[in-house]
Amino acid sequence: MQVYTAPLRDMRFVLHELFADRPFGPLALSDDFTPDLYDAVLEEAARMAQEVLLPLNASGDLEGCTYENGVVRTPKGFPEAYARFREGGWAALSSDPRWGGQGLPETVNKLVEEMTCSANLSFGLYPGLTHGATTAIEGHASEDLKQAYLPKMVSGEWAGTMCLTESHCGTDLGLLRTRAVPQGDGSYKLTGSKIFISSGDHDLTDNIIHLVLARLPDAPAGVKGISLFLVPKFLPNADGSIGPRNGVAVAGIEHKMGLKASATCQMNFDDAAGWLVGEPNRGLAAMFTMMNTERVSVGVQGLGVGEIAYQSAVAYARDRLQGRALTGPARPDLPADPIIVHPDVRRMLMTMRVYAEGCRALGQWTSQALDAEKHGTDPEGRARATDFVALMTPVVKALFTDLASEAANLAVQTYGGHGYIREHGVEQFVRDARICQIYEGTNGVQALDLLGRKMPANMGRALRPFFHSVSGLLEELTGTTDKVLSIHATALHQAFGALQLTTGMLAQKGLKDPDEIGAAATDYLRMLGLVGIGYCFLKAERIAQARLAEGSGDEAFYRAKMATAGFFFDRILPQATTGFLVIKSGKRSTMALPADAF
Known part of the structure; x- marks a missing residue:
C-alpha cells in the first residue's frame, strides 16, 4: 500500500527554525510573505498532493502513457489533475511576478516540490521541466522571446522541455x-x-516549448560550437494564440522501467522553426542554467520518493504480525507481534527516516542559498551563496537520489515478499527512484563535477562556506556540558576532520594523476554530503534541546528529532570516516585489471 501524509511538522521545522539565523544574510522579499502564509501554502499543497495526486500514482504507473497515430496521451485522471494544479497557481509558485509568478522563495517551493514528488513523481516531471525551461529563457533569451513565451509557461498553460540527448x-x-x-x-x-x-509530448497543455541544443553551419567542433534554440510545438500567432504546427514530431515513447506515467519521447525536428536563446555557440552555458535548476529538483525528487517509501514501510511494519519480540511478547493479546518490534526492522525504518529528514534539512540549507543568490541584500552573502550552490548542486542531485534508491529498496525489504509484488505498490518506488540516479547527468558525473571542477576552481573557494559553517558550529559547541551534544559534536568533528584530510590528499594526488580523482569521486561526494547532513542534525539537536528546556510545546516532535539524530550519529555518519580509508587506498585496485580482462 502506498501511504503518504505530508510531513508538515518537519517541513515547518526546517523552514522556520533550523535556518532562522539566515546563513546567507537577509532577503528582499515581499512583506506579505509571512510564516503564517508559508504554512498556509504548505497545508494547501499537502491537500493537493494527498487528495489529487496520490490516488493517481499507482493507477498511472499501471496504465502508463500511450502513443498512437502521432499523439501522446497521459493516463486517466492526469489532464484533470494538471488542470487543478495549474488553476491552483502551483506551477507559478516561485516564478517572477513580472511573468505572472507568485515570487515565493525556493525554501517554500522546494518543500512543495517534495510533496508533489512523494505523491506522484511521474506527474511532478511535467511542471518541473517547465519551471526549468522558464529559468533558462528568463536568464538568456531576448526580451521579445520572454514576452511571447514566459507568461503562458509560468502559468502552466504551456509546457517546456529540455532537448539535449x-x-x-x-x-x-x-x-x-x-x-x-x-x-x-x-x-x-x-x-x-x-x-x-x-x-516531450503530452495532452496536458495546448503547446510545448522545446529548448534544443544544435549546431550552426559555421560552428566550431566540440562543446564550443553548441547553440540553444527555442522551438515551439505550435507556432504562436501575433496575438499569442495557437498557430500552425511546427516541424516537431514524436517518433515514439520509451518503454521504461519506471516513471511510466511520464511521457519520455523520441523527437524529430524537420526544418522546425526556432529562435536563438543567448549568444551563438554559447548554448551550453545557457542550457546549464536550466540543468543546474533541474539537478537540484531531481535531488528533491529523490527525497520525495524516499519519504513515501519510509511512510509506507512504517505503516506495514505496524500492521504486519510476525513472530515475537526477542525480549518477550510485546502484544500478548495478538497471535504475534507487529514486525516493528524487531531490531532489524527498526534498523531499516530508522535508516529511511534519517535519510528523509537529513536530506530535507540539507536541501533547505541549499534552498536558503538559492534564495540569497536571487533576493539577497548583502553582496558578501550573495557571493557565499553562489559558491555554496555551486558546491551543493551535484551533492543534492547525487546523494539524495542514491539514498532514495536505498530507501525504496529498504521499503521492499520491510514488506518482504509482499513488497516484491505489484499489489502493495512499493516496488514502484524502486523503479521510479532508479532513473533519478541517471538523468540530468548520472551520479558518477555529478561526483566528477564536484571533485574535478568545483573543488579546485578558484583555489577551492566553493568549499569555504560549507567548511566555515561546520567548523563554526563545532567551535560554538566546544566545552558544552550537555553529554549527548558533546558526543555527537565529537563524532561530527572526527568525520569533518577526515573530510578535510581527504580533500587535501586528493588535491595533491589530482595534480599528478586525474584517475585518482575519478576513482575517489563517488566516495568523496557521499562523504561530504554525510558531513553536511551531520551538521544539520547537530544544529537541529541543539534547537530541539533548547525548545524542550523552554517548555515551548510539541515535546514529542523534539524528542523524536533527537532520537533520529542519535541514530544518524551512531549508525550513518561513521561511513564518512571510513570513506577516508577507502579513498586513501587510491586508484590502484580500481584500475589494475586490464580492460580486455573484464
Whole structure:
C-alpha cells in the first residue's frame, strides 16, 4: 500500500527554525510573505498532493502513457489533475511576478516540490521541466522571446522541455549532430533527432516549448560550437494564440522501467522553426542554467520518493504480525507481534527516516542559498551563496537520489515478499527512484563535477562556506556540558576532520594523476554530503534541546528529532570516516585489471 501524509511538522521545522539565523544574510522579499502564509501554502499543497495526486500514482504507473497515430496521451485522471494544479497557481509558485509568478522563495517551493514528488513523481516531471525551461529563457533569451513565451509557461498553460540527448551522445554533448540553419527573418530551421526527452509530448497543455541544443553551419567542433534554440510545438500567432504546427514530431515513447506515467519521447525536428536563446555557440552555458535548476529538483525528487517509501514501510511494519519480540511478547493479546518490534526492522525504518529528514534539512540549507543568490541584500552573502550552490548542486542531485534508491529498496525489504509484488505498490518506488540516479547527468558525473571542477576552481573557494559553517558550529559547541551534544559534536568533528584530510590528499594526488580523482569521486561526494547532513542534525539537536528546556510545546516532535539524530550519529555518519580509508587506498585496485580482462 502506498501511504503518504505530508510531513508538515518537519517541513515547518526546517523552514522556520533550523535556518532562522539566515546563513546567507537577509532577503528582499515581499512583506506579505509571512510564516503564517508559508504554512498556509504548505497545508494547501499537502491537500493537493494527498487528495489529487496520490490516488493517481499507482493507477498511472499501471496504465502508463500511450502513443498512437502521432499523439501522446497521459493516463486517466492526469489532464484533470494538471488542470487543478495549474488553476491552483502551483506551477507559478516561485516564478517572477513580472511573468505572472507568485515570487515565493525556493525554501517554500522546494518543500512543495517534495510533496508533489512523494505523491506522484511521474506527474511532478511535467511542471518541473517547465519551471526549468522558464529559468533558462528568463536568464538568456531576448526580451521579445520572454514576452511571447514566459507568461503562458509560468502559468502552466504551456509546457517546456529540455532537448539535449541524441542516440549517439549523452553526457558528451560535443558529439551532437542536430543542425540549425539561419533564415533571413532572424529565425532558424532545425533538423535532427533527440531521445529521452521527458515531457516531450503530452495532452496536458495546448503547446510545448522545446529548448534544443544544435549546431550552426559555421560552428566550431566540440562543446564550443553548441547553440540553444527555442522551438515551439505550435507556432504562436501575433496575438499569442495557437498557430500552425511546427516541424516537431514524436517518433515514439520509451518503454521504461519506471516513471511510466511520464511521457519520455523520441523527437524529430524537420526544418522546425526556432529562435536563438543567448549568444551563438554559447548554448551550453545557457542550457546549464536550466540543468543546474533541474539537478537540484531531481535531488528533491529523490527525497520525495524516499519519504513515501519510509511512510509506507512504517505503516506495514505496524500492521504486519510476525513472530515475537526477542525480549518477550510485546502484544500478548495478538497471535504475534507487529514486525516493528524487531531490531532489524527498526534498523531499516530508522535508516529511511534519517535519510528523509537529513536530506530535507540539507536541501533547505541549499534552498536558503538559492534564495540569497536571487533576493539577497548583502553582496558578501550573495557571493557565499553562489559558491555554496555551486558546491551543493551535484551533492543534492547525487546523494539524495542514491539514498532514495536505498530507501525504496529498504521499503521492499520491510514488506518482504509482499513488497516484491505489484499489489502493495512499493516496488514502484524502486523503479521510479532508479532513473533519478541517471538523468540530468548520472551520479558518477555529478561526483566528477564536484571533485574535478568545483573543488579546485578558484583555489577551492566553493568549499569555504560549507567548511566555515561546520567548523563554526563545532567551535560554538566546544566545552558544552550537555553529554549527548558533546558526543555527537565529537563524532561530527572526527568525520569533518577526515573530510578535510581527504580533500587535501586528493588535491595533491589530482595534480599528478586525474584517475585518482575519478576513482575517489563517488566516495568523496557521499562523504561530504554525510558531513553536511551531520551538521544539520547537530544544529537541529541543539534547537530541539533548547525548545524542550523552554517548555515551548510539541515535546514529542523534539524528542523524536533527537532520537533520529542519535541514530544518524551512531549508525550513518561513521561511513564518512571510513570513506577516508577507502579513498586513501587510491586508484590502484580500481584500475589494475586490464580492460580486455573484464
